[in-house]
Amino acid sequence: MLKTIERLLFPEFCYICGRDKTDDFVVCGECGQNLHYFDNSIGMSAHRDESMPVFIDRMNAVFIYDKHIRKLFYQYKSMGKKHVADYFLDQILKQIDFSLYDIDFISFVPLHWTKKIKRGFNQSQLIAKKLGLILNVENVNFLIKNRTTKAQKDVNFADRHINAIGSYSIFRSKAHLLKDVSILLVDDVFTTGATLNECARIFKKNGVKNVFSLTVGITNDKK
Ligand SMILES: [Zn+2]
Numbered sequence: 001m002l003k004t005i006e007r008l009l010f011p012e013f014c015y016i017c018g019r020d021k022t023d024d025f026v027v028c029g030e031c032g033q034n035l036h037y038f039d040n041s042i043g044m045s046a047h048r049d050e051s052m053p054v055f056i057d058r059m060n061a062v063f064i065y066d067k068h069i070r071k072l073f074y075q076y077k078s079m080g081k082k083h084v085a086d087y088f089l090d091q092i093l094k095q096i097d098f099s100l101y102d103i104d105f106i107s108f109v110p111l112h113w114t115k116k117i118k119r120g121f122n123q124s125q126l127i128a129k130k131l132g133l134i135l136n137v138e139n140v141n142f143l144i145k146n147r148t149t150k151a152q153k154d155v156n157f158a159d160r161h162i163n164a165i166g167s168y169s170i171f172r173s174k175a176h177l178l179k180d181v182s183i184l185l186v187d188d189v190f191t192t193g194a195t196l197n198e199c200a201r202i203f204k205k206n207g208v209k210n211v212f213s214l215t216v217g218i219t220n221d222k223k
Contacts, residue, residue: 015075016068026087036064038218055200057210062095065189065217077123085126088216098135104181105140106132109199112145128186143168143199160194168199170206182210189217
């Protein structure tokens with residue numbers, strides 16, 4: 001019986017190369033070795049578009065978003081393999097030194113409700129929730145996505161911040177919590193930073209002192 005449960009919880013194949021495997025991890029040892037990590041010591045390069053004001057005080061990311069990590073995200077987001085979140089969390093804790101931060105709240109980039117219903121869960125919210133439990137920091141859903149926008153991946157880099165502007169706001173009932181606090185804002189992938197920057201702008205407008213971003217992936221693309 002226990003074996004059956006384990007089989008349900010853990011994949012029998014590597015989510016990157018697809019080969020059979022017997023251990024409990026979502027990627028095989030070989031694929032795990034070949035993943036590329038972002039260098040968090042470079043810190044403040046919070047966005048790629050220099051015409052855009054920066055509202056993120058410090059960014060953090062785990063993996064360079066390459067074709068291997070893309071496969072892992074496919075299993076996580078499109079195939080609904082939620083246990084990939086635990087692998088991501090493990091890697092987040094290995095790569096990022098949270099003792100550097102004084103964080104009052106963890107939050108995340110919301111999906112529009114129609115998209116959340118379609119996918120069944122918010123991939124960033126799940127990571128934020130698990131991270132909050134480990135760091136003992138309250139995870140709060142502060143942001144609401146007002147309108148459906150084109151997926152950022154379908155918009156030119158130059159137009160992404162325009163696409164993001166005005167699409168998020170703060171839940172009025174929670175706005176009073178935001179004065180002079182520091183927030184760790186979680187999203188899945190940092191591309192131009194337009195979405196995270198827009199969310200950070202809204203937080204700052206509502207009195208937040210610091211916004212630190214955390215993404216699992218970051219692209220190597222330059223504008
Ligand atoms: Zn593999």
